[in-house]
Each structure stands twice: as C-alpha cells, then as structure tokens.
Amino acid sequence: MLKLLVALVAVIAASSAARSARxxxxxxxxxxxxxxxxxxxxxxxxxxxxxxxxxxxFGAKLEAVGDDALxxxxxxxxxxxxxxxxxxDRIAGNGxxxxxxxxxxxxxxxxxxxxxxxxxxxxxxPGADPAAARIGKGDxxxxxxxxxxxxSPVALSDYRGKRVIMYTWASW
Amino acid sequence: MDVQGAELARPYVEIAKAEYANLVDAENILxxxxxxxxxxxxxxxxxxxxxxxxxxxxxxKAWAAAERSDAPSSSIQASSSANGAGRIRALEALSDxxxxxxxxxxxxxxxxxxxxxxEAAEAAYRRAxxxxxxxxxxxFRYGRLLLSLGRKDxxxxxxxxxxxxxxxxxxxxxxxxxxxxxxxxxxxxxxWDWQKEQSQREAAAN
Numbered sequence: 472m473l474k475l476l477v478a479l480v481a482v483i484a485a486s487s488a489a490r491s492a493r494x495x496x497x498x499x500x501x502x503x504x505x506x507x508x509x510x511x512x513x514x515x516x517x518x519x520x521x522x523x524x525x526x527x528x529f530g531a532k533l534e535a536v537g538d539d540a541l542x543x544x545x546x547x548x549x550x551x552x553x554x555x556x557x558x559x560d561r562i563a564g565n566g567x568x569x570x571x572x573x574x575x576x577x578x579x580x581x582x583x584x585x586x587x588x589x590x591x592x593x594x595x596x597p598g599a600d601p602a603a604a605r606i607g608k609g610d611x612x613x614x615x616x617x618x619x620x621x622x623s624p625v626a627l628s629d630y631r632g633k634r635v636i637m638y639t640w641a642s643w
Numbered sequence: 644m645d646v647q648g649a650e651l652a653r654p655y656v657e658i659a660k661a662e663y664a665n666l667v668d669a670e671n672i673l674x675x676x677x678x679x680x681x682x683x684x685x686x687x688x689x690x691x692x693x694x695x696x697x698x699x700x701x702x703x704k705a706w707a708a709a710e711r712s713d714a715p716s717s718s719i720q721a722s723s724s725a726n727g728a729g730r731i732r733a734l735e736a737l738s739d740x741x742x743x744x745x746x747x748x749x750x751x752x753x754x755x756x757x758x759x760x761x762e763a764a765e766a767a768y769r770r771a772x773x774x775x776x777x778x779x780x781x782x783f784r785y786g787r788l789l790l791s792l793g794r795k796d797x798x799x800x801x802x803x804x805x806x807x808x809x810x811x812x813x814x815x816x817x818x819x820x821x822x823x824x825x826x827x828x829x830x831x832x833x834x835w836d837w838q839k840e841q842s843q844r845e846a847a848a849n
Contacts, residue, residue: 498740511740518740573737574744584737586729593736605678608696612688615673617666620649620656625664627688635688636703639673641644641814642651643821643828 498573501587501594502528512570514563519570522562529580529595543579551579644668644682646787646802646818651829670756670787674814675780681813730754745774749781756788764788779809790822799823810849 497508498520507528509520526533532544539556553559561575576595577583587594598611606612616626627635645652649667656665673679677686677694685703687695698706734751741747752767768785786801799822806815820827820841827834 516743574741574746584730584733586732586736588729593733606676606694608694610694612692612694613676615676617668617672618649620653620665620667622649625666627692630688631692632690634690634707636707637673637686637688638700638703639644639668639679639682639684639686640655641682641817642647642655643645643817643833 499590499592501590501592502582503530504589506587506590506592511573512563514570514572518573519563520573520576522569522571523567525571525576525580529582531580545581549581553579644671644674644814646671646783646790647822648791670753670784671780671814674812675783679814680809680811728758731758743774745771745776748774749776749778752781752788753784756784761788761792765792777808779805779812779815782808783815795822816845 496511498511498518500507500509500520502525505528507524509524512519522533525531526543529545532542534542534544536542536552540552540554542550542552544550553562555562555565555569561572561579563570563572571579580595582595582597585594585596586592598613612627614626614628616624619625645667646669648669652665652667668674673686677684677697679697684697685700686697687703687706689695695706731751731754734747734754737744737747738751748767748771752764752771755761755764755767765785765788768781768788771781772785782801782805786798786805788798789795789801790798792798799819802815802819802822806812806819809815817838820838821829824837824841827837
C-alpha cells in the first residue's frame with residue numbers, strides 16, 4: 472500500500488512538473504509604459520507572479536479587510552476583494568511574498584492583455600477586455616467594432632463625444 | 644444580430660432605406676456584452692461612452708433629443724487590440740505561459756476568428772473546449788465559425804450546446820430555428836404562428 476502511495480505521489484509530481492515548464496522563468500509585461508520582468512512561480516500548474524510588483528506598477532492600493540481578506544483598489548471606488556485564508560485561487564503566499572495568478576491580473580486590476588510593439592512584450596492596458604466583459608448601466612462601453620453591410624469595420628469610438636442609439640434586430 | 648451574416652438582413656435594410664450605419668453582429672458580441680437574450684432592443688450610450696441601459700424606441704428618441712449642458716467628454720478609448728494583431732500576439736504569448744487556461748484559448752480562438760484565420764480559430768476553439776470551456780459565448784462563436792465554413796450540422800450542434808448552457812436565450816434559440824427551418828423565415832415572410840407552436844413544443848419537451 473505504501474509503495475502504491477509513493478508511486479501515486481511520484482506520478483502526481485511528474486505531472487505537475489510537466490505542467491510547469493515555464494515556472495522559474497521571468498515574464499516581461501509592460502504596465503503603463505514600464506517594462507516589468509516578473510518571476511513566474513508554479514502553483515498547482517498555474518502561473519503566478521509577485522503581487523506587490525503588480526500593485527506598484529498599477530499604482531494600486533492594497534489594504535487589509537478584516538483578518539482574512541484584502542482590498543485591491545486601482546482607483547478610490549474601483550476595488551476588488553481577495554481572500555487570504557487559502558480559499559481564493561487567485562492568490563497564493565503571504566506578505567511581500569504574496570503571488571497573484573497571471574490569469575487573474577486583468578480582473579483584479581481592471582485591465583486587459585494587449586501587446587506592446589514598443590516593448591515587444593505583453594502589455595496590460597487599462598479597462599476591461601473589449602471582447603469579454605459584461606457591462607452594467609453606467610459602465611464605460613468597450614470600443615466595440617462591427618462590420619457594416621459591406622464588411623467595413625465601424626468602431627464605437629468613431630462616435631466619440633456623441634450620443635449613440637444602437638437598435639438591435641434580426642432577420643429571424 | 645444574424646449568425647448567417649449580412650445577406651439575410653440586406654433586404655430589410657434596403658426596404659428601410661436606412662440613413663444610419665447598419666452593422667452586422669454575427670457573433671452576438673452585443674448580446675454577450677450587455678446580456679440581452681432576445682431582440683429587438685434599443686441601447687443607449689451617452690457622450691462619455693457609458694452604457695445607459697435599454698429603453699423603448701420612443702424613450703430613446705426623447706433621450707437623443709434632450710438638451711444637456713453638462714455633457715461629459717467621451718471615455719471610449721479607441722482600442723488597437725479589440726480585433727487586431729496586438730491582441731492575437733498577446734494571447735499567443737499568454738498561451739505559452741497559461742497553456743491550460745481555457746479562457747485564453749477561447750479568447751485566442753475568437754481573435755483568430757475576427758482576423759479571418761479560420762483554421763487557427765478552429766484549433767484554438769478545440770483546445771478551449773478540451774480544457775473545459777463551457778460558456779455559451781464560446782459554443783456560440785465556435786458554431787458561427789463552423790457555419791461560416793459551410794459545416795452546418797456541426798455549427799448547429801455547437802449552437803445547441805450554447806443553448807443548453809443558456810436555455811432562456813432566444814437570440815440563440817431562434818437562430819437555430821432559422822437555420823433548421825429556413826422556409827419558416829425566408830420564404831415570403833416570417834411564420835410567427837409556427838414560432839409560437841415551436842416554442843410550445845420545446846417547452847413541453849423540457
């Protein structure tokens with residue numbers, strides 16, 4: 472039984488190692504025109520990066536909320552809450568060694584992934600991902616771009632500064 | 644809002660002699676963004692680029708005509724990444740770091756699709772689905788891709804998976820009806836009685 476358990480642990484460890492091929496490398500991410508080289512840590516096969524460096528780069532505020540939560544505020548009234556009691560899979564570690572999941576950075580810091588030609592690196596641009604976010608009344612609209620009847624793209628930003636009414640209909 | 648593209652909508656646009664821009668949202672981007680599950684809708688966006696809800700057409704006219712002395716400046720930022728090469732490049736790099744992230748693969752698939760790279764889009768959708776992507780928009784957009792490639796049965800099957808996740812979504816449901824029963828929609832008008840009966844049949848079956 473012990474041999475079986477050891478073998479099982481070995482298989483799980485091997486599987487984890489295979490999933491973390493990039494752990495230990497540094498990822499270059501441009502935030503606000505500043506290029507950060509962030510150490511990548513493997514946590515359960517997912518890529519995590521140092522949270523304090525991301526907080527600094529965004530000029531965000533990190534404050535304790537009770538004993539087991541933190542607020543992450545990118546502006547005074549734009550905050551997210553993360554739990555620090557081990558139940559929140561977006562963060563890992565503690566204190567200055569706290570890590571944030573790379574995949575959770577856009578959500579927590581109200582940004583979206585883009586590409587910086589200047590830095591030739593992944594960039595984190597402010598605002599929600601135009602392709603993914605669900606918005607509510609009063610939220611900024613992303614720059615939705617749709618083709619017209621002839622296939623030419625029309626962007627909402629083409630109507631910047633004007634009131635826009637979009638009437639949706641269908642042939643069905 | 645037509646998964647089959649502009650041509651089925653064109654006769655209505657021509658009859659209306661519309662002077663405003665007519666846009667084709669084949670991927671249901673607005674539906675996923677705002678959350679509506681049926682059409683028609685009238686969507687308001689103010690001068691500052693903020694979504695101000697959905698209202699009746701008459702309310703929209705009054706809203707458009709209302710004077711505003713405190714019009715805020717627009718906050719809509721032109722996005723180079725929305726459908727462009729920058730977004731694809733970023734997602735490809737992220738895919739290398741997050742190879743098991745279904746959302747990254749789904750976003751990559753959508754970006755390839757928007758860029759007209761159907762083969763790469765299909766591969767990325769398959770990876771996303773294999774990794775557990777199960778949201779209605781991913782199934783819907785994959786269905787739209789397959790339909791655009793002329794693979795109607797596979798496309799409708801993907802739309803059906805989208806509908807299974809979001810059964811109250813009539814933007815999806817009615818497009819499946821239109822694809823499977825074009826004679827009820829495009830041969831001299833829409834058969835509303837058939838739609839009502841079909842809705843009752845599907846409700847009874849569930």
